[in-house]
Amino acid sequence: MGAIPPVCDFGWQAIDAVLPGIDGKSHSIFSHAGPNGLVIAFICNHCPYVKAVISRIVRDANDLKPEGIGFVAINSNDADAYPDDSFDNMKLFARTNGFTFPYLHDERQTVARAYGAVCTPDFFGLNSELTLQYRGRLDAARRDAGPPGLRRDLFEAMKQIARTGDGPLDQIASIGCSIKWKDAA
Template sequence: MALTPSNMLPLGTKAPEFSLVDTKDNKIKSLQDLKGKTGTLVMFICNHCPFVIHVNEELVRLANDYQSKGINCIAISSNDVVNYPQDGPDQMKQHAIDNHYPFPYLYDETQDIAKAYDAACTPDFFLFNSDLNLVYAGQLDGSRPGNGIPVTGEDLRSAIDGLVNNSPINQNQKPSMGCNIKWK
């Protein structure tokens, strides 16, 4: 497992469009179909990464907490499934069921969407406003597997609260850290 920081896409960047298969129902879904009224959180995750496993429960809590406030969450897996078959679409569907994902879990088979977002690691978080302009790119919180810091989601939650409450979002954003995306 290679510890990789996110690339920190510049704030204000327009969300790249996509149409991907949602492994939960096997239907094609686009960014326009899934965007939230207030904001949209795009998360690059996968099934096997210990960093994602470490925060899975908080991702579910966060999505459930903010959905009623107009924030929609979207999870995307872009890993190479030839070398990492545990991240394949069938396994993604089961993983979403097992973890009670309240958000779509999309499969980026070509890896084009991860490249468009300049995603580098799992988990990697991109929060967009109602106009799909990037307002936050960074870590969920300071917790990592084994560092003893509790998973709270405080950094990402602070940014979402700012978006929901129309208040300033801290511009000093710390990169997410995790396993590198498994490129083909």
């Protein structure tokens, strides 16, 4: 059964962090914001939900650039327990799927915890002030290909945020595999 994140906490002030990227550099999350906002997507390499929609995630990230919206993906899963989510496999997953955005590793899981991330994928849509305006699904197809003309929930919400600074009041939560937390020591 998939994990479902809570509804959007409108106006929650996002938190910046510096994480290693698959490009070998350290990245400030906020440095990837566009002039009109930022999408932070918690994803991983092995989740069937992510694998099913990754081409649509890449498409939407590319299509949001002209809207002034930046995009960054973060993997917070415990790679010791789930080796498919290792840093080396992150590089392979990004290359295989044509990522055009930073893919960052949250090995200590502090960023996922600070954001209250629940599942993969879990999308956080921020406005130009870097406050939360969207916490919903990519689209209605979820793990399916979906029919032509399917409404792109994340894309449409972020376009609205780029224009107005505010997200849609009606949002449908994402669903996915739970984040694989490290055992509490």
